Structures are given as structure tokens and as C-alpha cells.
Amino acid sequence: MADSLRPVTRPRLYEQVMAQLREHVDGQGLKTGDRLPPERELAERLRVSRASIKQAIVVLEVQGLVESRHGGGVYLRADTLDPEPVAALVERRRRLPDVLDAREALETKLAELAALRRDDDDLDAIEAALEVMGAEIGDGRLGEDGDRLFHAAVTAAAHSALLAEFMREIGEQIAESRHESLQQPDRPARSLTQHVRIAAAIRAQDPAAAIAAMREHLETVRRVRLLSWNPDED
Template sequence: MSAPGEPEASAPGGLQPLRRSPRLYEQVVQQLVSWADESGLGPGDRLPAERDLAVRLGVSRATLAQALVALEVTGVVSVRHGDGTVLLAAPRSEAVLAALRARRHDLGDVIEARQALEVRLAALAARRRTEADLAEIDAALDAMAEDVRSGGRGVGGDERFHAAVTAAGHAPLLGRLMAEIADLVRESRIESLSQAGRPARSLAGHRAIAEAIRAGDAPAAAAAMTAHIELVSDVPLLADDDG
């Protein structure tokens, strides 16, 4: 960005430095969608590297990453570990921003639903789990740990772990209720695990839940799941950013 007192210089490639404001990432989303459209980019095309985009827009890498996650959960891009950011669709920026604002309203409800359902399921899993259930929980932990070690976010392993705990609860109705919100939970999972340091902390939370379930300690399993949901519910789309 320009030195203090100097005018902002135009960024190359049709992207302009942005003024800081609450929810700066929404401005980033709007510029990226508009720029992709003006550049003739379509499904399958890659966006420039994150470092380059951040410099062009005059924002931090954290704000840019937040915008890319917002585009990912609304189905506009796919952020692939080791393969960059790929466009899946090119909708109008107004539609994307409307979807993001609707999601902020939904996220609070999703978090409350998880607290009601998954805490109870963890306690039931501690009482009802079988050896097969424990084996699947361990396999999910191993899958997430391997992904995180290789630099990934661990989204697949995270999803598998929570599905394994749900199955171990042997409560069909609660399981069906979890299935009803699965897509929304997955979106919040992507947002959470995209934050720096979050995959490792989430994995540690999973291990605490698994340990309590293995020990047959229902109160400890419920407490561990409560702490875990509180951690992963801290997602950027529910808060103002500072650029």
C-alpha cells in the first residue's frame, strides 16, 4: 500500500486496493467476483496466488483467506491444498453477498443445534459404543491427523469423526436430526478449519472426546464435546474483521 500521506496507487490486473471497514472481506468477495467476470474466467479456471491477490487488493493474507473461504462455502470456488483456488461458478457479486449475509443468520442456529445434539450424542456414545465404533473413531482421528500433518485442513477427517461419534451414540432419531443439518455443519466446518492453527486444535479436541468415550465417561465426553463446539464455533463470518 502507499506510504502515509500518498495517494493509493492503482493495482495491476483490474483489482484495486480497498479501504478498511467492518467486514472488509465482503469488499474482497465483491471485487474478486466482479474481476473474474470481467476477465472472462469460468468454471475450472484458477485465481492468481493468494500472496499476489493480497498485494493487489492491499489487504492482509488473513482477510483474503477469509474472503476465499466465504466464496468456498457459497460454492463459487474450491480451495485445494497444493492446487490453488479454482472457480466452480461465476455468479453475480450481489447474489454472493446476499448468500453470505443469510449464512451469518443461519450460523447461530447451526451452532445451537450442534450444542443440543452433539453434546448429548457424545454422552450416549460413552455409554453405548462398541469396539467397532471405537475403531471407526480411531480411523477418523488418524485420517484427520495425516491430512493436517501434510498441510491440509482436515475437513474430511473432521466430518468422519463427528459422524463416527453420532453412530456410536446409537440414537437413530438424533442421527436423523444431525443428517438434516449436515450441509450447514459442513460449511461452518470449512470456515473454522480454514483459520490458522485451528486444524491442530480441533484434532486435539477430538482426541479428548474420543478418550472420554473410550473410558465410558459420559459427563467427560459431554464436557469435551461442549468445549470443542465452543472452539470451532468461533468463525470469521460471525464477527467483524479488521483487515
């Protein structure tokens, strides 16, 4: 019989700081756009080092819950601080590079084939996806549905059953990488602009330009706060 007992671990200090910040936000009734107390004040009130405060803020940034503005403090991007368990973040950080490698390998080829094989119905689906994403961003949302529809339309336009099956197999991981990217500050509008470039190359039946535009887009997707976070710092 497998032993289910595991070593007991203490919460990292920055995890305790995050719990205190969550209570502060709830207790003070803070909302999206409100500013958290300065790092120095938090360190003094919680009696911890500023390094622990900084790490707690980084973890909240990774999850899109706060935004650090250079020289301007830390502001809420949500009405409550309800972070994921750190263990879940660590696991996502571990698998994300492999997911992004797979996306680049598959989606650059899909963009190339879409430029060569697309028909009028495919172009209509791509354009409809861009409109959905634009409307979502205009409403202040991340544009995740439109992003999903766009990449699905490009996949369909490639007319490759096997590549489409590969994309379905990693659909859950792709959705995770999509959310990770689009929650970065100012990322949704940039992503939409890149989608427009990909669509233009496919419409022009220019496979080289489609590959380049998709690769540029996926390089941007790679630039997420999660991958620069060191979970072992305290």
C-alpha cells in the same frame, strides 16, 4: 402473477475493490503465500479509502482466501481470489448461529451417550476417523473428511436412531459449519486435538468428560471470522 422486477442495487465499494484485487492477483501471477500490496498503496492506487480496502480484505479473510498477519501484511491462502457473492456470505452468516446451536444441543448429548453405550467397533471407527483427519492435516489439507467421519462415528456410537436422524436432517448445514471452522488459520490441528480429547472420554466411558470435551470443541467451532464481519460497512 408475481412481479419479478426488483430494485437495482449498486455493488458496494468493497466489492469493487475485491474485483480489482482478483484482477491484480491473476495479472501478476501471484500464488499461495505471496503478499498483497500494503493497504496504503492499494488505497492510493485504487483511489478509495483505507476503510474500503480493510473491508475487502475482511471479506476475503472470511472466505479463507487471504490471511492478515499482525504487522506483516496480507498473504494469499489460495492461488486465485475467486470469492463467493457477498449475498451468499450474508445468508450463511444469518443461519450459522442457529446451526451451531443445534449442533451443541445434539452433539453434546451424542457424546454423553457414546461414552455410555460405545462398543469395540465404535471405538475402532472413532480411531480410524482420527487417523484420517491426522493424515489429511499432515498433507496440508483441512481435514474435512476426517472431521466428518469422526462426528459420524460418535453419532453411531451413541446408538440413538432418532438423534442420528436429526443429525442427517441438518447434515448439509453441519458440513457448511465444518468448512467455515476448519478454514480458520491453525484451526485444523486444534480441532484434531479436541477430537482426541473427546475420543479419550468416550473410550474411558466418562460421560461428563465427553460432554465437556464436545462442548469445548463446539465453542471453538463458533469462533469464525464470518460471525464478526459486518456486511453493511463500506
